[in-house]
Every structure is written in C-alpha cells, then in structure tokens.
Amino acid sequence: xxxxxxxxxxxxxxxxxxxxxxxxxxxxxxxxxxxxxxxxxxxxxxxxxxxxxxxxxxxxxxxxxxxxxxxxxxxxxxxxxxxxxxxxxxxxxxxxxxxxxxxxxxxxxxxxxxxxxxxxxxxxxxxxxxxxxxxxxxxxxxxxxxxxxxxxxxxxxxxxxxxxxxxxxxxxxxxxxxxxxxxxxxxxxxxxxxxxxxxxxxxxxxxxxxxxxxxxxxxxxxxxxxxxxxxxxxxxxxxxxxxxxxxxxxxxxxxxxxxxxxxxxxxxxxxxxxxxxxxxxxxxxxxxxxxxxxx
Ligand code: GUN
Numbered sequence: 001x002x003x004x005x006x007x008x009x010x011x012x013x014x015x016x017x018x019x020x021x022x023x024x025x026x027x028x029x030x031x032x033x034x035x036x037x038x039x040x041x042x043x044x045x046x047x048x049x050x051x052x053x054x055x056x057x058x059x060x061x062x063x064x065x066x067x068x069x070x071x072x073x074x075x076x077x078x079x080x081x082x083x084x085x086x087x088x089x090x091x092x093x094x095x096x097x098x099x100x101x102x103x104x105x106x107x108x109x110x111x112x113x114x115x116x117x118x119x120x121x122x123x124x125x126x127x128x129x130x131x132x133x134x135x136x137x138x139x140x141x142x143x144x145x146x147x148x149x150x151x152x153x154x155x156x157x158x159x160x161x162x163x164x165x166x167x168x169x170x171x172x173x174x175x176x177x178x179x180x181x182x183x184x185x186x187x188x189x190x191x192x193x194x195x196x197x198x199x200x201x202x203x204x205x206x207x208x209x210x211x212x213x214x215x216x217x218x219x220x221x222x223x224x225x226x227x228x229x230x231x232x233x234x235x236x237x238x239x240x241x242x243x244x245x246x247x248x249x250x251x252x253x254x255x256x257x258x259x260x261x262x263x264x265x266x267x268x269x270x271x272x273x274x275x276x277x278x279x280x281x282x283x284x285x286x287x288x289x290x291x292x293x294x295x
Contacts, residue, residue, distance in 0.1 A: 001223060003253035004153075008145075011152050012265035016061055019272050023062035026280055034279035035064045036094040036120065036271075037086045041079065041105065042072030047098045054096070057268045063275055066092060076106045083113045093282055094120030094275040099170070117281065120274035122174070131177040138274045143175040145266025146207060146228055147182070153255060155205070155226055157182040163199050165189045165216070165243070166209035171230055175207055196220065208243040218248040226255040230263045 026032055036058055040051045051067070058065040068082060086095050095114045101107045111123045119127055122140035130136035139147075150157060162179050166172035167190035176186045189199050191210070197220040200206055208216050209230035221227060231243030242259030250256050257263055280287040 001252060001254060003227070003250045003256040005250070006149055006153055006228075006255055006257045006262060008149060008257060008262040008265045011149055012269040015148070015266075015269050015273065016057075019061040019063075019269075019276055022276050022280070026276070026283060026285060027062070030283040030285065032279055032283040033062070033064050033091075034094075034276050035066060035089075035092045036096065036275045037066040037068060037089075037092045039068045039070065039079075039082065039086075039095070039097045041070045041074060041098070042102055044100070047100070051098050054268055054271060057272055058275070061272055061276075063272060064091070072102045074105070076104075076109060079105060079110055080113050083110065087113075087115050087118060090282075092118065093278040094118055094271075096121050096271065097123075099123075118278060120271060120278055122274070123170075128169075128174070131174050131181075134181040138278070139178065139270075140170065140174045141270040141274065142171050142209075142230060142263065142267045143178050144270040144274075145263055146175060146230070147178055148270065149228070149257065149263065149266055150205070150226070155255065157184045157205065159183060159185070160204040161185050161187075161202050162205045162207065163187045163189060163203035164207045164209070165193075165196065165200065166211070166230070168209065171209040175209065175230075179205075179207075210243050212243055213241045214243075214245050216244040216249060218245065218252050221249050221252050223252050224254045225252070227253045227257070228263065229257050229259050231259060232264060 038051050038054055055065045086092050095118045112125050116124050116126045116137045120138050122138045127136045162184040164172050164176045167188050176188045180186050187199050200220040203225055205226045207228045213233040227249055229242035229244040233241050235241050240260050277287045
C-alpha cells in the first residue's frame with residue numbers, strides 16, 4: 001500500500017478562499033473589517049517568522065492586522081496593560097500572544113487576560129476547559145486544522161483507535177480532547193511512555209506532535225493507518241522535517257501528511273477562520289463556522 005499524501009497547502013488555500021468571501025460579505029453587510037492583534041515579545045527569530053507569516057496571511061484574506069512588538073525586558077504588568085488596551089479596541093476581534101514568552105513573564109496570567117471572545121488562539125483557560133465538555137468559544141488552531149484535514153479527506157473518526165504522540169498544551173492535549181468529543185477511542189503517549197510502538201501499532205489514526213525527527217518508523221505503524229505529522233524540526237542540513245519517517249511510513253499508511261505542506265498551512269488558516277468568526281459574532285452576523293466550531 002502507498003499512502004495518499006494529504007495536501008495541506010491545497011486544503012488551506014480553499015479554506016482561505018472561503019475566508020476572503022466571508023470577509024467581503026461581512027464588510028458589505030456591516031462595514032466591519034476583521035482585525036487581529038499579534039503580540040510579539042522579544043526577538044526569538046522563529047517567533048518573528050511565525051508572526052510575519054500570520055500577518056501576511058491576514059493581509060491575503062482582507063483581515064487587518066495590528067502588530068505589537070515589545071522588548072524581552074517587558075514585565076508582566078506592562079504586558080497586561082497592552083492586552084487590556086487591545087481588548088478594549090472594537091476594531092480588534094482577535095488577540096494572539098506569540099509563544100514562548102520570556103521566562104520571567106507570567107504566561108498563564110497573560111493568556112487569561114485576553115477576553116474569551118477575542119481568544120482566537122484558544123489558549124484562555126475558559127477555552128481550554130471548554131474542550132473537556134465540547135463547548136469552546138474558539139478551538140485551538142493546530143488541532144482544529146487537523147480535524148478539518150480529516151474531514152476534508154472524508155476520514156471518519158468515530159469509533160476508531162486514535163493514538164496521539166505528544167501531550168503538549170498547544171497540540172497533544174487539545175487534539176486528544178477534540179477527537180474524544182468526536183467519539184474516537186483515544187490514547188495519549190508522551191516523552192515518558194515506555195515502548196511507544198506497542199501503542200502506535202494499534203492506531204487507525206496516528207497523530208504525532210512530539211518534536212523528534214524520525215520518531216515514527218514504518219514498523220511502528222499499522223498497515224492502512226492514517227498518519228498525521230504535526231512535527232516541525234530543522235535538521236542539521238537545514239531542511240525541515242516532521243516526526244515521521246515519511247518515505248518509509250508512506251509505503252504502509254493509507255493517508256499521510258507531508259512536512260512541510262501538511263498540517264502547517266492549516267494552523268495559520270484556522271487562525272484566520274477564528275478571527276473572522278469573532279468579527280462576525282461581534283457584528284451580530286450568523287457565523288458560517290459555528291456548527292464546525294464545536295470543539
Ligand atoms: N507558538 C508556537 N505555536 C503557537 C501558536 O499556535 N500560537 C501562539 N500564540 N504561539 C505559538
């Protein structure tokens with residue numbers, strides 16, 4: 001068996017086209033233009049690159065972006081003041097604080113200072129808690145993007161064995177909760193799991209977000225499994241790779257996402273979707289994504 005490669009760029013492009021149309025309808029009906037504030041603290045080059053991508057993606061679909069660059073030396077109180085100012089601005093429908101923050105900043109306080117109705121990253125405690133009962137205001141972008149990829153390919157989740165490798169707050173844990181909500185049988189593995197293969201081999205759908213190149217080898221994957229690679233690793237030769245031995249696993253899986261070009265483009269796209277949904281809600285317009293947004 002040779003897997004079908006899931007083209008995340010193509011799925012993202014079609015969702016971004018829908019985004020453009022939603023922005024235009026919103027503008028014509030209400031005069032509202034969706035606005036996203038992106039807060040970057042310090043000069044981490046990877047974060048700067050992610051922020052630049054998000055700002056560019058906003059521009060491409062007609063979302064106005066407000067970039068706030070703050071020095072690494074900023075204290076928590078001053079950052080909270082900035083969040084408060086952005087929260088009070090009616091032109092801003094989404095606020096994103098790029099992570100990681102410098103270690104002296106109280107990240108939990110900062111993330112929970114964002115009003116839930118503007119928490120388009122889905123990192124506020126209310127949104128995190130909402131995942132447990134399937135009722136978030138905004139689902140977090142990367143797991144939401146994975147769900148949309150599975151939906152797009154017509155891959156059912158209900159009653160299937162899903163193994164999530166990686167238990168981060170941003171990807172692994174919310175991913176597991178969202179798949180449980182969709183009635184999958186979910187196992188979560190993490191850095192301390194012993195004999196990882198005994199779990200992964202059972203997966204009908206394997207989602208890998210561990211940040212380790214070549215963690216998943218062909219012998220760890222069931223024939224016909226769906227393999228979703230969320231990893232982004234820079235190799236010593238400068239190339240970007242996921243967590244899965246793509247060429248090997250591709251010979252055994254039924255579907256596989258490449259890195260780059262799989263889940264990555266979906267993450268930024270779901271941020272755009274959440275921001276537009278927020279603006280539609282603020283303007284009192286029915287939101288196109290409302291049924292899908294159920295965590
Ligand atoms: N850092 C790495 N991934 C993310 C993300 O999805 N959102 C934010 N705000 N920071 C990140």
